[in-house]
Amino acid sequence: MEQAGICQISTVEAVMNVIGGKWTFPILCNLLRGDSRFTEIQHHLDGISPKMLSRRLLELTENGIITRNVIPELPPRVEYRLTAKGKDLRPLFQAIGTWGTTWNITETSTAQ
């Protein structure tokens, strides 16, 4: 049962440091689905504060997962789009979705 190559602990830890925030996955979900604007994303994520959304978007930008395009018009318009690196996350989300659906993970299972 030894297949060390399948999951390097250091890699998994590093990846989680990049996309492991509470809202990061939901945000990326939206972007994968085609959303791009700040308010659009905010509206689809019930409960997120503008502060956290802003922070996570900045973080994702710094990590090269999304790009931030400011379109100079009135009212101001900013579009966030996935880079190739970001789009490459799709299989990961599919895996999450498949697992969650297969095992019917729907509630915030309480532990601890």
Add this chain to the structure above:
Amino acid sequence: MEQAGICQISTVEAVMNVIGGKWTFPILCNLLRGDSRFTEIQHHLDGISPKMLSRRLLELTENGIITRNVIPELPPRVEYRLTAKGKDLRPLFQAIGTWGTTWNITETSTAQ
């Protein structure tokens, strides 16, 4: 709302509530590689405290991802093994590993 099936936000959030802890992924990595004993896992994860390992293992047990087998001998021996549900996480870890390797995610990229 195109390709909504690929990543349901609620599903992703729920899944992350189950396996989104700081140490959960590294722990599962170990179990996928074949480790099973408390100390064994602890030794492979540099820096984890027994408290957190214990807490995460309990959580994973409660969520049906691993089983806890107490073997009554001296010294006491406890084995943690993945359930079918847990083993089914393998594709998810492969996706993480693939993405992390492809884009060379190695450091704890600091943002914020």
Add this chain to the structure above:
DNA sequence: CAGCATCCGGAACGATACTG
């Protein structure tokens, strides 16, 4: 060996108000 109890710090998160 395999944990649990307790205390504690700091990061992450949340709510609200305000701005270019």
Add this chain to the structure above:
DNA sequence: CAGTATCGTTCCGGATGCTG
């Protein structure tokens, strides 16, 4: 519209010590 500023809170995780 797309954020920033400020404040307050929660909770994860670290350190240590003790038990069967």
